[in-house]
Amino acid sequence: MVTTSEARVEAAFEELAVERPLLSKVKEFARKQPLGTFGAVIVLVMVFSALFADFIAPHDPINNSYEHILESYSSTYLLGTDQFGRDILSRIIYGARTALLVGFTAAIIGSVTGLVLGVASAFFGGRFDLLFQRVMDVFMAFPLIILALAVVSIFGTGIQNVIIAITIPFIPRCARVVRSSALAIREIPYIDAARANGFSNARIILRHMVPNVMAPFLIMITAFVGQAILLEASLSYLGLGVQEPVPAWGLMLQGGAEEYAESAPWVAIWPGVAVSLAVFGFNLFGDSVRDTLDPKLRSQ
Amino acid sequence: MAKLLEIENLKTHFFTSAGTVKAVDGITYDVDEGETVAIVGESGCGKSVSAMSILQLIPDPPGKIVEGSIRFQDRDLLKLSQDEMRDVRGKDIGMVFQEPMTSLNPVLTIERQLTETLEEHLGLTGKPAQDRAVEMLGLVGISEPHRRLQQYPHHLSGGMRQRVMIAMALMCEPKLIIADEPTTALDVTIQAQILELMKNLTRELGVALIVITHNLGVVARYADRVNVMYAGKIIESGTAREIYHNPHHPYTLALLKSVPRMDQPRKAKLDPVDGQPPDLTRLDDGCSFRPRCGYAVAKCATSFPALESIKGALIVSCFEQKKVSMKSTRTPRARGAATARKTVRKAS
Numbered sequence: 001m002v003t004t005s006e007a008r009v010e011a012a013f014e015e016l017a018v019e020r021p022l023l024s025k026v027k028e029f030a031r032k033q034p035l036g037t038f039g040a041v042i043v044l045v046m047v048f049s050a051l052f053a054d055f056i057a058p059h060d061p062i063n064n065s066y067e068h069i070l071e072s073y074s075s076t077y078l079l080g081t082d083q084f085g086r087d088i089l090s091r092i093i094y095g096a097r098t099a100l101l102v103g104f105t106a107a108i109i110g111s112v113t114g115l116v117l118g119v120a121s122a123f124f125g126g127r128f129d130l131l132f133q134r135v136m137d138v139f140m141a142f143p144l145i146i147l148a149l150a151v152v153s154i155f156g157t158g159i160q161n162v163i164i165a166i167t168i169p170f171i172p173r174c175a176r177v178v179r180s181s182a183l184a185i186r187e188i189p190y191i192d193a194a195r196a197n198g199f200s201n202a203r204i205i206l207r208h209m210v211p212n213v214m215a216p217f218l219i220m221i222t223a224f225v226g227q228a229i230l231l232e233a234s235l236s237y238l239g240l241g242v243q244e245p246v247p248a249w250g251l252m253l254q255g256g257a258e259e260y261a262e263s264a265p266w267v268a269i270w271p272g273v274a275v276s277l278a279v280f281g282f283n284l285f286g287d288s289v290r291d292t293l294d295p296k297l298r299s300q
Numbered sequence: 301m302a303k304l305l306e307i308e309n310l311k312t313h314f315f316t317s318a319g320t321v322k323a324v325d326g327i328t329y330d331v332d333e334g335e336t337v338a339i340v341g342e343s344g345c346g347k348s349v350s351a352m353s354i355l356q357l358i359p360d361p362p363g364k365i366v367e368g369s370i371r372f373q374d375r376d377l378l379k380l381s382q383d384e385m386r387d388v389r390g391k392d393i394g395m396v397f398q399e400p401m402t403s404l405n406p407v408l409t410i411e412r413q414l415t416e417t418l419e420e421h422l423g424l425t426g427k428p429a430q431d432r433a434v435e436m437l438g439l440v441g442i443s444e445p446h447r448r449l450q451q452y453p454h455h456l457s458g459g460m461r462q463r464v465m466i467a468m469a470l471m472c473e474p475k476l477i478i479a480d481e482p483t484t485a486l487d488v489t490i491q492a493q494i495l496e497l498m499k500n501l502t503r504e505l506g507v508a509l510i511v512i513t514h515n516l517g518v519v520a521r522y523a524d525r526v527n528v529m530y531a532g533k534i535i536e537s538g539t540a541r542e543i544y545h546n547p548h549h550p551y552t553l554a555l556l557k558s559v560p561r562m563d564q565p566r567k568a569k570l571d572p573v574d575g576q577p578p579d580l581t582r583l584d585d586g587c588s589f590r591p592r593c594g595y596a597v598a599k600c601a602t603s604f605p606a607l608e609s610i611k612g613a614l615i616v617s618c619f620e621q622k623k624v625s626m627k628s629t630r631t632p633r634a635r636g637a638a639t640a641r642k643t644v645r646k647a648s
Contacts, residue, residue, distance in 0.1 A: 198387060198421060200420075
């Protein structure tokens with residue numbers, strides 16, 4: 001009796017000690033976060049179409065075909081064609097590439113810069129912190145789109161300038177959130193211990209503080225990707241973003257929305273659906289990532 | 301023996317909106333090579349600040365070392381540049397903190413935390429660094445050091461974490477270790493183990509140790525010399541034996557009286573030190589212990605008694621030290637010290 005129960009306890013401990021395989025973790029996530037999984041599926045579909053656009057897209061997205069202008073749904077053109085006879089479905093698939101490229105690059109560069117600046121600001125404190133936060137305040141005072149407009153009007157249009165325009169407003173937002181977490185961490189003795197060990201400021205910031213603010217940071221990154229996609233679409237719609245003929249969702253809306261809203265609604269509807277779905281997917285995914293990473297919510 | 305550390309007239313003040321806090325106000329002491337020196341005193345008397353000042357880890361602003369010199373191996377630490385000072389921290393002087401539960405970074409493995417010091421100061425990485433980490437973990441009495449290296453701080457108990465902290469402080473073979481209340485956060489049996497370990501290690505490795513504590517039992521058992529601090533000043537200093545057997549300062553005497561003793565009836569009331577430590581922003585010219593002192597005379601209100609040498613290494617700053625000394629010899633202090641030792645020994 002005793003031995004068997006002991007053995008059982010031991011087995012249970014071993015089970016706990018063994019790292020669970022990825023698949024079972026994914027399954028658990030799917031069970032606990034059905035909405036998040038839905039979001040993740042949308043994100044994955046987007047990533048897949050962006051990566052393999054060359055193979056999935058039925059037509060060339062920039063090939064004008066004047067015999068097929070503004071055609072409705074058909075077996076050749078599943079979602080119809082636009083005013084230049086280009087296949088809408090193909091343009092949406094290729095558009096995912098633009099959206100994700102801008103979304104991920106802007107979100108990652110913006111939030112990583114914000115992360116380092118925010119932690120540094122909290123670590124150094126004092127006058128540096130005060131000054132830095134006021135600069136951030138100035139940036140935060142601009143509405144996102146206005147700031148992006150300013151950047152585009154200085155640097156001009158084009159995909160890399162769109163990325164810069166979207167990245168800049170992300171930096172203060174991320175820095176602000178990260179700083180507040182880092183302020184709490186700075187007061188914990190292991191940071192004093194690191195200083196007492198003679199580590200350089202850069203080492204303390206990057207290796208001791210940054211890993212400890214990862215949870216809020218990861219959540220912010222997923223939210224930023226969605227926002228960046230939306231911003232890119234907005235900028236392109238306003239004619240300040242990606243330029244024709246590059247397939248981009250906002251650009252497709254711009255071309256079709258007003259003129260053909262009644263005669264050929266598919267020109268505007270489908271890119272709009274794509275943008276909404278993408279942002280929705282990233283937001284759902286981000287929310288569930290937060291719930292999973294936050295231990296206070298996890299235990300329930 | 302050669303002097304390892306000489307602190308002279310060190311003053312660390314904090315400039316706050318409520319006024320200047322003279323946390324450390326002109327302390328002078330030294331530490332020989334391989335010696336264990338204790339700094340005792342109530343909370344807020346400046347013992348931690350004096351230790352943090354040695355490593356210059358005082359947050360500035362509001363803190364600032366305004367005067368004095370800290371000579372360590374014939375270099376004045378206060379004259380070193382930031383970079384030179386960084387090299388001293390962790391390499392020549394190690395530090396053990398009060399809170400083992402929060403002094404290790406929760407997201408780094410034990411190995412990473414131990415080897416990082418080697419990487420920073422000696423450029424040692426990879427296998428040799430790992431070997432050294434294993435060796436040190438073994439030395440501080442952690443079982444299965446190889447397995448522990450891969451673990452995270454939350455896998456370890458408080459006592460084990462404090463052992464890891466000690467290993468960390470010893471990684472680069474420092475000459476001096478500063479332990480800021482190393483046992484306060486641990487339970488009594490573990491306290492004794494950790495103290496025993498530190499005593500043995502410092503003796504074996506010839507490392508000098510500054511122990512900051514308010515636990516007089518610790519002092520009796522482990523320290524060679526004792527500095528008693530009150531309101532930012534050292535008011536009595538001597539060998540542990542001298543301080544215990546025959547204290548000359550009323551504060552030291554009161555501290556010793558306030559400790560529960562095994563040789564007294566269990567129901568005997570403790571004799572606490574009356575009153576509160578003074579507000580460090582509002583110190584006058586007189587003796588800062590005066591309001592709580594039973595021996596105070598008129599002179600105490602007008603001037604601060606200078607430290608005077610009594611006998612041997614004992615120095616004290618009190619006008620009425622003779623009276624206190626007479627009083628303290630009449631009470632069986634020797635037995636008190638012996639009991640304090642016994643208590644600790646029993647616990648271990």
